[in-house]
Each structure stands twice: as structure tokens, then as C-alpha cells.
Amino acid sequence: MTNLKSNFLKSVTERGYMHQCTGLEDLDKKATEGIVTAYIGFDCTAPSLHVGSLLPIMMLRTLQKTGHKPIVLMGGGTTLVGDPSGKDESRKLLTEDVIQSNMDSIQKVFAKFLKFGDGPTDAVMVNNADWLKTLNYLEFLRDFGPHFTINRMMGFDSVKLRLDREQPLTFLEFNYMILQAYDFLALNRSYGCTLQMGGSDQWGNIVSGVDLTRRVDGKEAYGLTTPLLTTSSGAKMGKTAAGAVWLNAEQLSPYDYWQYWRNTEDADVGKFLRLFTELPLAEIERLESFEGQEINEAKKVLANEVTKMLHGEDAAKTAQETAEKTFEQGQLGQDLPTVDVERAKLDDGIAAFSAFMLAGLAGSGGDAKRLIKGGGARINDKAVSDINHTVSAADLNDDGVIKMSAGKKRHVLLRAI
């Protein structure tokens, strides 16, 4: 590799954010000479981003910390169209109301990672609906249509994947990349934005924007992508017992978030420390050199650092204490998910299988019974083998809760009210 000079690109490569980059040397020079303004676009398809977006967010954070200006682009307009990249079938179209409410809910997360404001390197948040919704179709076609050839577009992975799988790709989706390319041009014009970053699945879209900006305005523009993150055993990142790993606390509690990172595979600890924490590289090397059981200490550091950044120091500490009590000392952790139950119901007694449903540890009666039959159900750490075992007020401990466990990792506290 070339010797990079700019702090930004040095960090990006050292930490493992770099997958592909256009015009690396030029970009490096630019980043050494002055402030680079860069953007990443985020979909508004769900009310919260999930860990998959954490990598791009960390890139923006790195960008800002190394003296440059990040733009967070909310895809209020492009989400109306739907990005076909990496999807083997089209998604249901979302209504504007849903997109708007998703966007409102997503925005909060960014303030935790970036400093927003009016200063030269302060972050800015924009919504592409602001310029996409007012586009005039004929004008747009005349101005930009000539710069895209179907021949080329057919070659992009997002398009090829669909065609190869004989899945329909609608004209609507086909236009997504053109709109995203136009975003880049628009941001270049209004903010002097010269760099678009994103996940590796965005490469085609990003390159299109780079080309468009060069062709139409003759301006230099660059693209940089992050690697697609999978765990060492090949699974996609972002799943836990509780479902997707959301960044919003309403969707996933800080405790579950902490647990997600604590359960990182051994082989990924170093990689994740580099990508998702800001610990010095030397410290990371020390942590990842731990072997056997020791590496669990490194995983705790990882979980603490990552949780701290998103949910704050206190939340991280509480999560760690709860986890240690629960898993290392076999006690109750106060931060375990809690479900309220009416006192009167408890006094009457609740059949074990329905108690597990109440606690949210089983999705149906059959599910609960399977759990009990399979030997994975425990109440106050005692195995339950009888479906009709009764849970009652007598099971409440001194703190007024009953600990329900499904398997080794899923624990819920039933609290009498």
C-alpha cells in the first residue's frame, strides 16, 4: 500500500474501515491540505438503525475527530424508492408518514457519536427529500439521463443479482442508484462535499455519484467503502436472542446491547475492538493476545467501551454488573429485563408454562412446554420439569421478584405489582 499521510486515512486503514477507495492518493493529499466534507446516507426503513450501521457511523466519527466535516444524509426521499442493493427481492413500499416517523426516531442516535453545529468541522444533518421531491421528471431526465448508460447499470451487482436470480427488478428500484448519484452531486454543490462513504454494498451507487459529479460539474469527488462485516464463523452481524441489535434503547436495552458484544466470538475480538472502540491500538493488541478463558476479559472491555459510547458510562457499568452477577456469581442482576405481574394473579398461582409466556421467554404455550420438556426452563435457578408446576407469591425473593430463565442466557425478572 501507499504511504498515507492524512490522519483521517491513516486511522481508517489502521482500524480496518477501508475496503475500497477511489483516487486514494488524491484524497489523501486533500485530507492533508484541508477540511474534507464527506457524507454517508442512511435508510429510513425502520424506526432504529442497527449494528450494521454502526460501522458507517464510526467512520463519520473518525472523520470528524481527524479534523473534517461529516454530513449525515437521511434518505427521506430515496427510501420512497427503495435500495435494491444486496436484496434479492423488492421490499414493500413505505408510506411517507412511516418514513418520517422512522427518521425522527433514528436521528437521536447520531448526536451520541457526532458533534453537530455550525462550525467548520461540525456535523450537519440533511434530508434528501428536500431536493428529490421537487425534481421535475423531464428536466431531470434531460440533464442527467445522458450520463447513465443501461449497459453499465446492468453490470452493477445490485442489478445483476436480481437478474441472475430471475427476480424482478422494477424500474422504480432501477432508478435508485441514479437518485443516490444525484444526492452526491447536490451535496457537492451545496456543501462542497467531495467524499461519499458507505458499506461495500454501496460501491456501485457511490461510484455512480462520483462519476456524475465529475461529468456534470467537472468537480473531483471520491468514494470509500467499508468491508461487509460478518463474524468469523460467517454469520451476518447483528442478531441476538432478542432479535436484531438495534441502537435505540427503546428497541434494545443497554443490557442486551452489552450482552451482544460480550458474546463476540473469540476470533473477532481484536477486529471489533479496532472498529467499534477508540482504545489505542497498542492496548487492543494486548487485549486480543489473551487466550483461552482470559479473552473473556477482553470481551468485557469491548462490551463496556461500545455500550458506553452509545448509552453512556452508567448504563455500561450497570449492564456489566448485572451480567457478572447473573453469569459469574449466579445471583440476580438488577438490570435484567423485568416484567410486571399482578400480585393477585401470583397469589392465585400461575402454571409454569404460562408464567414463561408472561415473561416473554416463550412465544406460545407449546413453545413454553417444549422449553420445559427440553430441560431449559428454570425458576429461581431451579430446573422446572413439570408443566403444571405452580409459580406463586411464595417464589418471590426478598426483592419481590421471581427469576425466570430459558436456557443459559435468557433471564427475566417477574415483579409483583
Next chain:
RNA sequence: GGGGGGAUGCCCGAGUGGCUAAAGGGGGCGGGCUGUAAACCCGCUGGCUUACGCCUACGUUGGUUCAAAUCCAACUCCCCCCA
């Protein structure tokens, strides 16, 4: 516009009249091993029921039949080829 093919459980995919809540795989869940890891091994995997059983399910709607995911008709959506 013409011709051909297809739609099955969370996903992929077998099944072409009863033995089918539906093979197999993936995923998920539980157990074992261990370190709250990976890999590996075992079990479970529609709902309601202690259970006998009942209900819902093979694109939609109707029909044939004692009996349909399987046969027929219409409809919807999709794919491919020709124009």
C-alpha cells in the same frame, strides 16, 4: 398481443387424490462439551389442549370426490420465450 412455466411452513425446497402438520436443508430454540466463544454431538421446531382430541395451513375463490397441497374452473401475482 401469442406461447410456455410457476406460486408449499420463518427461508430454500420435495411432494401430483387418502399412510401429509406436509421429506430434506438452512435458520431458530433447548441440551451436552466449554469459557456467557467457535467447532462438534443430541433433541425440538403451526395454534389450543395434562391428554384423547380439536382448529388453522400448501397464491385467492368456487367446484368434483367418502377423501384434495395434490383433479377441474375462474381470478391474482410472478418468471421465461416470441412479437
